[in-house]
Amino acid sequence: MIRVLIADDEPMIRAGVRAVLATDPDIDVVAEAGNGRDAVELARRHRPAVAVLDIRMPGINGIEAAAEIRSAVPATGVIILTTFGEDDYILKALGGGATGFLIKSGEPEELIAGVRAVAEGAAYLSPKVAARVVAHLAATGAGVLAGRRSAARDRVEALTAREREVLALLGSGLSNGRIARRLHVVEGTVKAHVSSILGRLGVDNRAAAAVMAHEAGIVPPPQSRQA
Incomplete structure (x- = not known):
């Protein structure tokens, strides 16, 4: 079973992510947080295989939370959820310990694939994220x-x-x-x-x-x- 932590300051987004992950019988959402600080504490407590973090959260943002989680619980892989307007954050997150990057408006199958890949120790870049990184560099x-x-x-x-x-x-x-x-x-x-x-x-x-x-x-x- 892949144990997952979800962190997003919008309850509707958390509910949506939880609903998508619930369609995979091998994934279990063990904790949810509405801010980055709580996400770090819950990661320490539950030691999930994967933490799915929004980039923009109160307290500390997803990039800072990712770095703290990776330091405190190295076995936990981190997926960052982004939007099309956050290309700068994606580039910064590359150095913050995150190994997965997904667009919030992407297909549900990408979320499940990303969680599975990161749980196995892989890096997962949504094709749209990779394209946005290159496009941002072009800009x-x-x-x-x-x-x-x-x-x-x-x-x-x-x-x-x-x-x-x-x-x-x-x-x-x-x-x-x-x-x-x-x-x-x-x-x-x-x-x-x-x-x-x-x-x-x-x-x-x-x-x-x-x-x-x-x-x-x-x-x-x-x-x-x-x-």
Whole structure:
């Protein structure tokens, strides 16, 4: 059973997230919070597998709560819920310990897929979130975006062929276990590759690596991502 904490200052949003997750018999919502501070305390108390956090909450926001939860309960994965107007927050959250990013207006299936992926230790970027990150970078100026893409391609090119393959699948939202099955290797081998990839790319977490995979243009199209 995947134990989940939900935190959002809007009761209707919490109810909606809870209702969607209730359709999966393997997911159990164990706690709800209306602000970031309570979310951290409830995460300490219940130690859920996944915390689903709104970005904007009273007290401390979702990014700050994510960092505190990851520090206090490292085994808890964090999904950040965003809207289309919060691109700056998405970029900041990459360094805050969150490993999943979902758009509130997205499909319910994405929420369940994201919770399952993060519970398995994967990074999950909604395709819309990944697109918004790249679009936001483009809005800062073509030269900046081109520079980021060029730097991403250079770093990715320095990886081994197998590491690039693992990074592409990681960027698609696959867990270590699913990557291992796709590549016909043991999961420990994938974990070793991921650790090496993070170090060689100079990023701190799987979500940041996933964004770099998108920037480098190595993530396969959606129809190619089935495991």
